[in-house]
Amino acid sequence: MPKLKRIGILTGGGDAPGLNAVIRAVVKSGVNHGIEVVGIEDSFDGLLEPNRSRVLTAKDVTGILRRGGTILGTINRGDPFAYPVETSEGKQDYSLRVVDMFHRMGMDALVVIGGDGTLAIAHKFAKMGIPLVGVPKTIDNDIVGTTNTFGFDTAVSFATDAIDRLHTTAEAHRRIMVVEVMGRYAGWIALYAGLGGGADVILIPEIPYDITKVAQQIRDRDAWGAFFSIVVVAEGARPLGGKTSLIREASRGRAERLGGAGHTIAAALEGLTGKESRTVVLGHLQRGGSPTSFDRVLATRFGGKAVEMLLQGQFDQMVAFHPPEISSVPIESIVGKQRTVPPDFDVVQTARAIGVSFGD
Ligand code: F6P
Secondary structure, rough: OOOOOOOEEEEEEOOOOOOOHHHHHHHHHHHHHHOEEEEEHHHHHHHHOOEEEEEEEEEHHOOOOOOOOOOOOOOOOOOOHHHHEEEEEEEHHHHHHHHHHHHHOOOOOEEEEEEEHHHHHHHHHHHOOOOOEEEEEOOOOOOOOOOEEEEEEHHHHHHHHHHHHHHHHHHOOEEEEEEEEEOOOHHHHHHHHHHHHHEEEEEOOOOOEEEEHHHHHHHHHHHHOOEEEEEEOOOOOOOOOOOOOOEHHHHHHEEEEEEOHHHHHHHHHHHHHHHOOOEOOHHHHOOOOOHHHHHHHHHHHHHHHHHHHHHOOOOOOEEEEEOOOOOOHHHHHHOOOOOOOOOOOOOHHHHHHOOOOOOO
């Protein structure tokens, strides 16, 4: 195994609390193994030019464990392989330029921290000869091959706290409060925050809802004396036979943007029940702020494992959490897949058992 002297690290896709904790762990562990770590800015774009990266020392990462965001910057857009790019050396094929710069900058390997999109791109670069290891991140927790991604626990904690606060005002005004949380295609945040916050209705993309059944749940609560209700809605929730609510369709190089599910549901419930309804969209607040201790520990374990895998030459693999172990899976095995909530999952069954409605 050739000795690693210099490795790069980058963050791609939407940010998630814990990114800096992974960077810190990779730098500290790398330095302790005599490896120089180069921080690459703005995902793979930072490999387009030699001046979009910097060596990270232990001093550079001191104090970032608890910081949200990413000190390296990130971008969240479509497939960079699809288009040529303008560089200081003229128009070039994106992927060839990235591979060329990686070698020109004297790096031996790369740590890529990202969601399914970034990891799919990483896999393509691995096939083009960049030795790399992937680290899964997303608050949505929808990456296959790992039980948890870091960022999810922080998002759930924040959303649970928000639901707690909304309970008191909902009760005071005898209103329906609809809380829209993130989760494009997977309802993990809605399910866990809904259960943790004591929601009466949880609507997730995996279980299409019938709005009349949601309204019935609210009427039933009224009938036994609970004159308020909390409805937690994943942004990707959709009615039976209907579509996901979009603000913007997907276009060249841009993913579709979801939004509006909560408002649509609140308006429909007001019409059906006659009760005042309000909507709160938690949006990017779920991605901001300090990671929870669970996410800090998971992110640190992921970073340490990533360096260990690079040292062992385990390339084109993703670190994974299979409690209680941190292990690894081939990146190829996770590309193009989504880890969604199984409708018969025990957490869904428990929620149903205590009377939570999924609108089905
Ligand atoms: O993938 C995580 C996520 O938080 C989704 O739940 C959400 O739809 C998306 O990112 C929004 O990303 P952005 O605002 O960065 O485009």
